[in-house]
Amino acid sequence: MNALKRLVEELDPTLHERGRLAIVSVLAAVDHLTFTELRDTLGMTDGNLSVHLQKLEDREYITIDKQFVGRRPQTTCRLTRAGQRAFTRYLDHLEAIVQQGRGQRGA
Amino acid sequence: MDARQAARNLEVIRTLMERTCQYQLLTARAGLAAGSLAGAGAIAFFFLDPESAWQFGITWALVFFGSLLSATISIILRGRQRGERVWSRPARAVLLALAPSVFAAMAFSVFFFARGEHLWLPGVWMLCYGQGALATSAYAPSPIRWLGLAVLLLGCLTVWLGTGWAILMMGLVFGLGHVGLGTALLVSERRENTIRLHREVA
Numbered sequence: 001m002n003a004l005k006r007l008v009e010e011l012d013p014t015l016h017e018r019g020r021l022a023i024v025s026v027l028a029a030v031d032h033l034t035f036t037e038l039r040d041t042l043g044m045t046d047g048n049l050s051v052h053l054q055k056l057e058d059r060e061y062i063t064i065d066k067q068f069v070g071r072r073p074q075t076t077c078r079l080t081r082a083g084q085r086a087f088t089r090y091l092d093h094l095e096a097i098v099q100q101g102r103g104q105r106g107a
Numbered sequence: 108m109d110a111r112q113a114a115r116n117l118e119v120i121r122t123l124m125e126r127t128c129q130y131q132l133l134t135a136r137a138g139l140a141a142g143s144l145a146g147a148g149a150i151a152f153f154f155l156d157p158e159s160a161w162q163f164g165i166t167w168a169l170v171f172f173g174s175l176l177s178a179t180i181s182i183i184l185r186g187r188q189r190g191e192r193v194w195s196r197p198a199r200a201v202l203l204a205l206a207p208s209v210f211a212a213m214a215f216s217v218f219f220f221a222r223g224e225h226l227w228l229p230g231v232w233m234l235c236y237g238q239g240a241l242a243t244s245a246y247a248p249s250p251i252r253w254l255g256l257a258v259l260l261l262g263c264l265t266v267w268l269g270t271g272w273a274i275l276m277m278g279l280v281f282g283l284g285h286v287g288l289g290t291a292l293l294v295s296e297r298r299e300n301t302i303r304l305h306r307e308v309a
Contacts, residue, residue, distance in 0.1 A: 029125075040187075098114045101110020
């Protein structure tokens with residue numbers, strides 16, 4: 001149980017929030033996504049998504065580029081290498097928690 | 108968080124990633140409809156003359172456009188059901204990947220019909236279809252990949268067997284093949300319905 005508790009405590013708090021984890025999960029699967037695509041894929045409101053994106057950008061897990069396509073502003077989000085590494089570490093932690101749970105059930 | 112929650116989170120992450128880059132709107136119903144139409148097309152040649160270019164062309168054109176229509180309708184309905192846009196990034200990627208094979212199939216169709224050798228087309232269509240399906244494999248659920256590989260190999264067999272087997276192979280490969288695809292997608296759809304969707308995470 002101590003090992004499990006330690007693993008849970010080691011989870012990255014930035015990614016351990018549902019909305020941010022969902023954002024990073026979809027960005028990990030593609031090169032980039034626009035704000036609109038993220039919002040529509042995840043079913044978030046504009047405000048909610050903006051707050052999460054800001055926090056991820058503050059941690060340098062994503063980059064946010066704003067440009068004009070024609071006359072329309074477009075915001076594009078990409079996962080950085082640091083973000084990819086953090087996501088991979090988070091997945092490894094989850095796997096370790098699952099394995100720890102299996103080990104405890106077997107014991 | 109306990110181990111069960113961690114396992115569930117991993118499953119939801121996997122689903123989210125798949126839904127982002129995979130084309131998910133293809134339905135089992137579309138596969139089953141295409142398979143049924145292809146089977147009906149092959150059966151029709153018990154009454155029609157396969158040597159007749161017109162009868163051959165019209166029958167398989169009806170099967171093709173009927174399958175396309177059924178797929179389009181089911182994709183639109185599935186998109187509405189899921190609240191997803193039909194014209195999406197994965198959809199564009201799939202169409203772009205398919206375009207060369209579709210173009211090649213059309214070009215070969217014109218060529219072989221012009222030469223009066225249309226009975227070679229089933230094998231050629233299978234080769235183009237198999238190649239197209241494999242080209243979308245980065246964006247498609249795994250049953251599409253296996254179907255593509257199977258149709259590619261069976262296309263080679265069809266060409267090798269010759270024109271006498273063309274209609275039968277069309278029925279078997281496109282008919283049974285799509286029924287098999289539809290069945291595999293049905294199993295996959297039922298499994299996905301038991302996985303809680305991304306809104307559980309977001």
